[in-house]
Amino acid sequence: MRFAVVVSYNGSKYAGWQIQPSFLSIQQVIQTILSRMHNRPVQIFGSGRTDAGVHAYGQVFHFDSDMNLDTTQWRKALNAQLPEDITVVRIHEVPCDFHARYSALSKRYDYLVNTGEHDPFRYPFEYQLNQELDVDAMRESANLLIGTHDFSSFCVNSIEETPDQVRTLHRLEITQENDIVRFRLEGDGFMRYMVRMLVGNLIDVGLHKKSTMDIQRILDAKDKHATNVVAPPCGLYLVSVSYKEIP
Structure with a gap:
């Protein structure tokens, strides 16, 4: 049987989702538990990688098992053994051709920025920019990025690694509640x-370091050297992954 698992985690102390030699990862922790339960190696397949320090409300992975446990039993068994910063939210039995990465229809991310006073208790969970942002200017620039574009300038994937760097960004909303600015992005893949x-580049617009024309220029350039601005990982959350097989 194949199971799809929705998992939430605080990524602060992990070297990201993917297994890396000599570093602790989310995937490693979960695979170790599943392998121990099965008395054999078990591999899990995630919807994608999250970097070191990035969090998730709704990362999805799948695994295969011949153990006689239903989804409720699986959830209880895993959560009893997982550390407190990783939690299984729900589990679904899925068709055998389901794949957490390749069956995904869309993903949603949130990014949080604190524009107010530095908060030592929230710094692992929000980018402590501690400066005011021009939200209207950022929204104007964000509108340029919505739609189907070649996002070569806004990623580090090489052309050899990822020949097709065209993606569709369905949504890029920017809201502010008190001192917290939230970027909400949804697309077919990132x-x-x-x-x-x-x-990071929209924050530069909000700080008046870049203009809307600069964002258009970077997008049109399709060049890895067009910008090297990357927002810190701590403010980023993988919120959800959408599938036709999972309600």
Whole structure:
């Protein structure tokens, strides 16, 4: 049987989702538990990688099992063994051809920025910019990025690694509540550092370091050297991944 698992985690102390030699990752923690339960190696497949320090409300992975447990039993068994900064939210039994990465229809990310006083208790969970942002200017620039574009300038994937760097950004909303500015992005897929580079350059617009014309120029350039601005990982959350197989 194949199971799709929605998992939430605080990524502060992890070297990201993907297993890396000599570093602790989310994938490693979960695979170790599943392998121990099965008395054999078990591999899990995530919807994508989150970088070191990035958090998730709704990361999704799948695994195969011949153990006689239903989804409720699986959730209880995993949460009993997971550390307190990783939690299984829900589990679904899915068709055997389901794949957490390749079956995904869209992903949603949120990025949080604190524009007020530095908050030592929230610094792992919000980018402590501690400066005012021009939200209207950022929204004007964000409108240029919505739609289907070649986002080569806003990611670090090489052309050899990812020949097709065209993606569709369905939504890029910017809201402010008190001192917290939230960027909400939804699209059919995101390349490495893409969300953080989009947000980082929009923050530059909000600080009047860049203009809307600069954002258009960077987008049109389709050039890895067009910008090197990347927002810190701490403010980024993978909120959800959408599938036709999972309600």
